[in-house]
Amino acid sequence: MHINEWWGLVERARAAVGDRADDRELADDPLPEALVDVLAGLEPAEIVDFYVKYVEVEDSAYQYSLCMAAYLIEGSYSNDGFRDFRGGLILLGRDTFSRAVDNPDFLADLPTVTRMSREEGGWIGYECVSYLISDAYQRVQGETDSLDTAVETALRGMARPDKPRGEEWNWDPEDEEQMRRRLPRLAALFLD
Template identity: 40%
Template sequence: MEEFWQVVEKARESAADPSDAEDVAERTLALLTALPAEKVALLAQPLWDLRARSYRWSLWHAAYLINGGCSDDGFEYFRGWLLTQGRAVFERAVADPDTLADLPAVRRVAAGDEADLECESMYGVVWDAYEVVTGGQEPPAVTGRYPQLGPGWDFEDADEDRRRLPKLAALFDG
């Protein structure tokens, strides 16, 4: 997992604006495609594990508030965006999605100055890089499944939003 985050951090460092998810994803892909296929293949499982770790009801609800709705695919793309924000932001958001309210990009969305926070291309960047490096070979297989989401709460319940995600609810209330 450490190697995956090192590549993401390097991509963020080289981006003119590290909050630009698409630029970070493109730079991550470029860095990955410069690696040998075997090294790229070794990063497939860590990326999958991060995707599975972030598959949480509370984070999905945060994405719903931030993006004004969030389908299954939208949640995947939101988590792709979250990966582009780096390890520290990712870890904080998985532990406590309400910390996303502190991010400038989230505040820009709340102010109507930015579109939805999504990055589909980052979500599968390792598999895309593997296909490029190998000339189209089947990407490496990973093991594991998404965990059960468990009980959640009604996405339209503003009182519950304020209780569970108070900072985000305050930003996106109304």
């Protein structure tokens, strides 16, 4: 699946829910189900391709500076939490995702992030976008074993990062000076 087609599917789901597409904290968050609906309109092999491309896209955001941005925004860091954060960035659409990967400090521009900094609600991360893909496949095929097998086979042939990309930070979440130097706009929101 070409990357433009892949992002087009994400954008179709976002368009279906309109102005409710940017906040994962909503009690009745409509975007996950909208993505399942879009993906369930595909052939099983296309859903497998979507899953594999999802892993590639998520891996492209596996970088130190974005990890630190996630720490500032969501307040904690774990491998699972960072994966959820990257999944949530994907659900924000191609433009936001690409800009955040290029410059994580850009996230300070997002209304949801601003609300989070003021403790007025909002959330970026989304636990396991892969579950949504599996749900769509289940709807189409009635099972997910063949999806799991196909994805596992495809991923076996992919080079995947074993650590975040980019300049390695001296990981100390209490080092406000480093946060202010590397992510000045996010630090101003969350540390001031």
